[in-house]
């Protein structure tokens with residue numbers, strides 16, 4: 067009987083992580099790139115959850131000011147932690163890693179294929195290498 071409870075408890079405990087529709091790894095190195103998200107653009111549906119896995123420590127996820135659909139609250143995850151976020155509002159979300167934004171550690175989430183805030187996203191002040199990476203990624207949307 068105890069075993070059953072343990073299995074149930076484990077299932078409940080880990081269910082939120084398994085429920086993520088997309089998993090992105092936060093990495094120090096991927097191929098020739100340093101400080102990078104394993105997926106830079108993900109397309110999801112409203113209500114879907116994205117999990118960022120802290121595979122290498124020292125990274126996080128921060129929504130960029132002016133880089134999210136109207137009405138979406140600021141979001142900045144703690145360093146070196148797995149983090150998940152459920153996207154409810156359709157549109158494009160621009161985010162980067164707080165300490166590595168100048169190194170181009172940036173990503174985009176597109177919810178429901180809605181690109182209505184693309185112009186606002188293009189006007190963001192990107193830092194360092196993020197500028198080039200963002201331009202490439204945005205032209206691919």
Ligand SMILES: [Cu+2]
Pocket residue numbers: 101102124125126163164165166171
């Ligand atoms: Cu980082």
